[in-house]
Amino acid sequence: MRNISLADDVAAMRASCADPEEFVRVFxxxxxxxxxxxxxxxxxxxxxxxxxxxxxxxxxxxxRFDATGGEVRPxxxxxxxxxxRNHHRARRRWYGFLAHLRPDxxxxxxxxxxxxxxAAAAGERINAALGRxxxxxxxxxxxxxxxxLTYPQIATALGIPVGTVRSRMHRARAxxxxxxxELTR
Amino acid sequence: xxxxxxxxxxxxxxxxPTAEQRATARARLxxxxxxxxxxxxxxxxxxxxxxxxxxxxxxxxLVVLMPRGTPARQVGEKTPKPGSGGVVHSGPVAAMRVTGGxxxxxxxxARAAHLMGEDGGIREVRIHRNTITxxxxxxxxxxxxxLAQVMGQELRVLDSTLREVTVNGTPVRTAARVDLAxxxxxxxxxxxxxxxxxxxTHVYPVGVGAVxxxxxxxxxxxxxxxxxxxxxxxAIVPTGVNGLITVAPNRTVVGRLGGGPGGRxxxxxxxxxxxxxxxxxxxxxxxxxxxxxxxxPGTTQRKILDCAGGSSTVTDPQAVCAAxxxxxLRYLPPNLAARLCLGLAQPLExxxxxxxxxxxxxxxxxxCPASPSEPDWAALLATTSTTASPARADGVAPxxxxxxxxLxxxxxxxxxxxxxxAAVAAIGAPQMLVGVQVSARQVELRAPRGAASxxxxxxxxxxxxxxxxxxxxxxxxxxxNVLLFVGAKQEQLSPDWSDNLLTxxxxxxxxxxxxxxxxxxxxxxxxxxxRVGAVRLDAVETAQQVxxxxxxxxxxxxxxxxxxxxxxxxxxxxxxxxxxxFGRASSLFFDRSAAPPDVSPALPDTLTxxxxxxxRIGAATxxxxxxxxxxxxxxxxxxxxxxxxxxxxxxxxxxxxACAMPGSLVTAK
Numbered sequence: 050m051r052n053i054s055l056a057d058d059v060a061a062m063r064a065s066c067a068d069p070e071e072f073v074r075v076f077x078x079x080x081x082x083x084x085x086x087x088x089x090x091x092x093x094x095x096x097x098x099x100x101x102x103x104x105x106x107x108x109x110x111x112x113r114f115d116a117t118g119g120e121v122r123p124x125x126x127x128x129x130x131x132x133x134r135n136h137h138r139a140r141r142r143w144y145g146f147l148a149h150l151r152p153d154x155x156x157x158x159x160x161x162x163x164x165x166x167x168a169a170a171a172g173e174r175i176n177a178a179l180g181r182x183x184x185x186x187x188x189x190x191x192x193x194x195x196x197x198l199t200y201p202q203i204a205t206a207l208g209i210p211v212g213t214v215r216s217r218m219h220r221a222r223a224x225x226x227x228x229x230x231e232l233t234r
Numbered sequence: 235x236x237x238x239x240x241x242x243x244x245x246x247x248x249x250x251p252t253a254e255q256r257a258t259a260r261a262r263l264x265x266x267x268x269x270x271x272x273x274x275x276x277x278x279x280x281x282x283x284x285x286x287x288x289x290x291x292x293x294x295x296l297v298v299l300m301p302r303g304t305p306a307r308q309v310g311e312k313t314p315k316p317g318s319g320g321v322v323h324s325g326p327v328a329a330m331r332v333t334g335g336x337x338x339x340x341x342x343x344a345r346a347a348h349l350m351g352e353d354g355g356i357r358e359v360r361i362h363r364n365t366i367t368x369x370x371x372x373x374x375x376x377x378x379x380x381l382a383q384v385m386g387q388e389l390r391v392l393d394s395t396l397r398e399v400t401v402n403g404t405p406v407r408t409a410a411r412v413d414l415a416x417x418x419x420x421x422x423x424x425x426x427x428x429x430x431x432x433x434x435t436h437v438y439p440v441g442v443g444a445v446x447x448x449x450x451x452x453x454x455x456x457x458x459x460x461x462x463x464x465x466x467x468x469a470i471v472p473t474g475v476n477g478l479i480t481v482a483p484n485r486t487v488v489g490r491l492g493g494g495p496g497g498r499x500x501x502x503x504x505x506x507x508x509x510x511x512x513x514x515x516x517x518x519x520x521x522x523x524x525x526x527x528x529x530x531p532g533t534t535q536r537k538i539l540d541c542a543g544g545s546s547t548v549t550d551p552q553a554v555c556a557a558x559x560x561x562x563l564r565y566l567p568p569n570l571a572a573r574l575c576l577g578l579a580q581p582l583e584x585x586x587x588x589x590x591x592x593x594x595x596x597x598x599x600x601x602c603p604a605s606p607s608e609p610d611w612a613a614l615l616a617t618t619s620t621t622a623s624p625a626r627a628d629g630v631a632p633x634x635x636x637x638x639x640x641l642x643x644x645x646x647x648x649x650x651x652x653x654x655x656a657a658v659a660a661i662g663a664p665q666m667l668v669g670v671q672v673s674a675r676q677v678e679l680r681a682p683r684g685a686a687s688x689x690x691x692x693x694x695x696x697x698x699x700x701x702x703x704x705x706x707x708x709x710x711x712x713x714x715n716v717l718l719f720v721g722a723k724q725e726q727l728s729p730d731w732s733d734n735l736l737t738x739x740x741x742x743x744x745x746x747x748x749x750x751x752x753x754x755x756x757x758x759x760x761x762x763x764x765r766v767g768a769v770r771l772d773a774v775e776t777a778q779q780v781x782x783x784x785x786x787x788x789x790x791x792x793x794x795x796x797x798x799x800x801x802x803x804x805x806x807x808x809x810x811x812x813x814x815x816f817g818r819a820s821s822l823f824f825d826r827s828a829a830p831p832d833v834s835p836a837l838p839d840t841l842t843x844x845x846x847x848x849x850r851i852g853a854a855t856x857x858x859x860x861x862x863x864x865x866x867x868x869x870x871x872x873x874x875x876x877x878x879x880x881x882x883x884x885x886x887x888x889x890x891x892a893c894a895m896p897g898s899l900v901t902a903k
Contacts, residue, residue: 076263084251084259100251101259108263175241194238225237 058121062114072108079125080104086196087129103129120205123198127206130188178228182221189214190221258403335361339393346388349440354381364397384476387442412443412475421445424470435470443475453513456568457593509563518592520555525585526612537615548615557614565606565614566595584608609736609744616747627758627772628746630738637664646672650714653705660764661698666691676715677702683721689815689826693802696727696819700766727819734767734799741769741795748794753787754779767799774808777837781885792817809835811882827886834882845874
């Protein structure tokens with residue numbers, strides 16, 4: 050039994066250039082995370098297609114992955130963002146961000162919903178505040194807050210300098226703080 | 235709370251993808267990997283590593299090992315049958331239903347199906363304008379899936395106006411036409427030159443190109459489990475042409491790999507492969523080391539099996555060795571799909587290393603088409619010469635079909651209502667419900683107010699919820715929400731779902747095997763007839779065991795089945811006195827002690843030692859000594875008599891699981 054660990058993903062990416070089957074390991078490692086990341090933005094239905102396309106695109110671009118210093122997760126999330134922008138189904142939701150940001154409720158997961166009731170109560174306001182951010186600022190903020198990427202990882206994902214990440218993050222936080230002042234107190 | 239945390243908490247409600255979503259995405263990725271356009275630039279370096287194109291060619295090859303004695307090298311092709319052009323078909327596509335579309339389109343479908351000349355296992359072909367949806371019958375073989383994919387491709391060639399053709403939800407890619415005469419010539423020439431034991435080839439008369447190649451693999455080759463010689467296979471089937479690999483040492487197919495532009499398929503061959511006899515030239519010893527685990531640290535058990543008379547750690551080595559020889563293919567299947575199937579997490583694991591009749595073998599369970607199964611091995615190693623006559627009352631409970639038929643199931647699509655009724659029958663407790671309300675998106679289970687007082691109510695309802703969800707998914711209702719109402723109040727069930735891979739019979743066998751070391755006597759192992767996995771154990775504790783209050787031993791009872799399987803342990807004493815019930819419904823643990831009887835069961839004569847207790851109540855301490863008279867209570871004689879009469883009241887088993895594992899479990903009320 051071959052165990053897969055996160056530490057394997059770069060090795061799997063590297064190996065997939067010679068043996069494409071190795072890419073399945075990358076898929077197995079990161080599918081859930083990428084799917085959740087996408088679903089939070091475009092809904093569960095469109096997320097299936099977008100996530101699937103993300104891995105297909107990643108597979109075809111695997112030669113371009115920088116195995117020497119790169120990390121797979123931000124690279125995949127960066128591709129996911131691009132696919133979301135281009136995906137015809139997702140695009141409607143992407144631009145209708147304000148109305149559609151809330152993820153689909155989990156099926157029958159009433160216990161989970163109860164546990165998150167506080168956040169859900171504030172959900173509409175958070176959606177609205179996120180929707181008012183500039184696109185670039187929002188992407189940076191979401192990658193940091195929900196994708197849990199570091200600034201250099203976000204820079205990798207979006208293909209922008211780290212300094213730009215910092216300034217966008219600063220702008221996003223300032224705008225959200227102003228918008229959500231009561232909720233953050 | 236800062237804005238980062240606020241947003242994170244809000245967005246954290248996104249559900250994880252389901253296994254179905256993951257499987258679909260994986261299938262699409264594999265299909266993309268089969269696409270020659272998926273080859274990265276620059277092209278991969280040489281060596282034997284496969285490029286994307288190489289994979290296509292490799293997976294496109296077909297090796298079928300024919301029955302022994304089959305005349306060598308049968309090369310040819312089947313004559314296509316004339317298309318009927320109608321909706322009802324005969325011959326290999328008799329069960330195929332064609333709906334929608336124009337008469338011309340239906341004719342093309344019939345033609346494509348007949349060109350394949352074999353039963354593609356297709357249940358329905360639905361035509362809507364320029365889209366064709368091909369759906370297989372339940373559980374198609376890989377060969378049938380492959381045939382359906384080729385047929386889908388052929389349809390795209392026959393009708394260039396088609397915008398999309400899908401086979402079981404996976405889009406079929408377009409493919410270039412091939413010249414049949416040239417393809418036939420190439421295949422025949424390559425087969426003749428191949429170093430493989432090729433015994434036949436078949437070129438399908440379809441424009442997109444589909445080839446099968448027949449070869450043979452010896453028992454030793456299967457045991458050694460060497461990777462298939464992809465380079466040689468690639469040399470037989472030209473790049474970009476559909477093909478299938480099927481491997482069998484005799485009439486039993488032990489594995490198939492296939493693919494090409496139409497998609498990819500692989501499976502483990504026949505579900506119960508008949509093992510060919512072990513050749514006499516395999517004359518060495520059988521010595522195996524078997525590691526069994528449930529996929530979690532610390533749960534691995536190592537067993538040594540030495541069929542050459544050395545030391546073994548199984549009960550009856552001779553019986554195990556005989557059973558292994560009879561069914562070696564089942565226990566040591568070759569992982570033909572190794573290159574296409576990576577080791578993925580699986581709850582049950584088994585690893586086998588050593589020699590089998592002198593041939594080195596190494597196998598491990600993986601979520602691959604062909605790999606050894608931990609339950610199979612656990613059962614094999616427990617084989618004894620008397621295994622055939624177990625004294626236990628084990629088995630699969632019958633479904634309460636008649637009672638379920640009387641339950642009012644109202645509303646919703648008929649198919650869904652039938653699925654719900656079948657699930658209610660399967661869990662065997664229709665009387666716990668007074669009705670079920672069904673709609674296209676939701677199933678509401680209605681139970682009377684007092685129903686929740688039954689100890690196993692929530693356990694059964696959780697199993698029912700999971701089974702309804704599973705059956706609904708199979709009938710096309712994949713997003714059904716199942717709610718439980720007791721009276722007017724909605725009850726919460728476990729948020730997790732069962733995810734069981736084993737049949738009810740396999741679960742019973744597995745549980746019984748793992749109970750071998752238990753100190754608690756389990757009189758019966760009963761699985762409910764549901765595929766989500768639900769097992770009941772009827773366990774009996776002695777008075778000594780009750781007094782010893784061995785929590786860990788009780789916990790072991792709840793872990794005899796994989797953690798994804800719901801388990802309900804009924805604990806009682808030999809005279810029938812109930813001690814309680816505990817277990818797991820999906821991921822939710824429950825534990826409920828029974829009220830002690832007014833008079834405790836008589837203590838057995840075997841308990842002959844003294845009774846001496848120190849009782850602390852707050853700051854006060856009292857000693858009851860029923861032997862030496864050193865008691866500090868007012869009336870030690872009455873106290874000792876009371877203890878003997880009501881010992882089960884005073885020494886009731888702790889809430890077994892919940893108390894033994896504080897903090898990690900939830901106690902159901």
